[in-house]
Amino acid sequence: METVLRSAKGTVIIGPERPTVLIGERINPTGRKRLAAALKSNDLSLVRKEAIAQVRAGADVLDINVGVKGIDEVDLLSGAVRLVMEKVDVPLAIDTADVHALARALEVYRDLAPQGKPLVNSVNGEEKRLAEVLPLVKEHGAAVIGLCMGDEGVPSTVEKRVKIARKIVEQAEALDIPPTDVVIDCLAMAVAADQMAGRVTLETIHRVQEELGVNMTLGTSNASFGLPERQTIDQAFLAMAIQAGVNCPIVDVAKVRAAVLATDLLLGRDDYAERYIQAYRERARDR
């Protein structure tokens, strides 16, 4: 099962036997004070900088989230999408809770990449959200991330998360959005707050892979929140999540790309270790 994303000139394919696709997470003001402040004053220079830096670090797709309180997200998101598309040529994940901002950003994406196919981040299991977002996904021929959470938040059991994943895939299919265009996010929660959090996520990934076979993303860095040496946890989690079925995690690319390439190599997805060695040479050269 392969998910195809397209920018103006490029194509990214997400699939189980392929090298892991990295979605750059850094254009997101959550927990980033400087970016939040810049966005509040309509300053997109940091967005441009982060876009260029992440693609240089090896991001295959960029997530674009400009959600801060007190801004006009409709204008700001479409402006950010336009700017990033002018500066770099990778498909985008349009990340917003505001359906109007999403609609406008999708229009901008279509204007600049008429044959393009973005990723919508995200829908979840809530009826209202499904009803708002899926028609836009269908209209624009986009792919969509489906979060394993519903009206009652993030379920603590594997069973309930898998049930939501199935519901999202089925509701998408009812609108003629094929399962190849649905990317499930099994959701990582902080292990410092709940010691079973990592395990529940990994088991959910395993189940979704076996039962639905769809492609999966994951924002792995949530797991290590509140703990020391977070990178050690993030990298171990990524390796296990990819082994279990995640194939397009949302990550800080510069920090984790080497670990992801090592994981791909060990899973037999890097012929002659070419990508691993090439990335090593690039890092050595940039130092």
Added chain:
Amino acid sequence: METVLRSAKGTVIIGPERPTVLIGERINPTGRKRLAAALKSNDLSLVRKEAIAQVRAGADVLDINVGVKGIDEVDLLSGAVRLVMEKVDVPLAIDTADVHALARALEVYRDLAPQGKPLVNSVNGEEKRLAEVLPLVKEHGAAVIGLCMGDEGVPSTVEKRVKIARKIVEQAEALDIPPTDVVIDCLAMAVAADQMAGRVTLETIHRVQEELGVNMTLGTSNASFGLPERQTIDQAFLAMAIQAGVNCPIVDVAKVRAAVLATDLLLGRDDYAERYIQAYRERARDR
């Protein structure tokens, strides 16, 4: 299924839901010129030093291998076992291809730890080796590592490796050595030489876990041989191997313990992240 190892005063339990047990690999002259030279001149001071350093770094068990050409391994191995047992109190994995050296070392172990239970490293699928080693394992009430290789070397297929694992477990059972006393090593080979090597090992681990349910070790560092930034590969491999069923890898403990503790934490085997945080504090204190 739990494997119990015992030193003179301590007990180590290897089991699927327990924290990963770390077997320290550094008392082994392979690829270590200084240690090899010291052993050739009957100098065990480095062995003592490595024993103390590895236990301080968090090793739960120590592997003892003194195999260099031109020495009397019977004397040297039993001398090393005696010295290490006098200096540190962890169970040992007695690692030798020489059955006479094994027999003598097991006697020394019994003398110094009459209620002890060491790990014999190793037997493999060869009839000759099974016939030599298993009776000693039985006689001393030891546990034994079974390598997934046979008369024709290390098989390249998952199927053949699982078949050897099963053969070893069955032949042990025929001598009344229970499966709890057999620890299987699915064998890691260099991915630089064979791009499917990591994947074959991981799939073998998965199959052995499902079909035999025995505990497993693995010398993960072989996988990264010949590649740059080996630690990145080793840590990703450990995370995936532990997720698949390895629960007592043979490792350079100081280098990989943080990654293993992160893996245990994410697999729900570290209540309140206590071990992860404690190890972080110890490292911070030692710096």
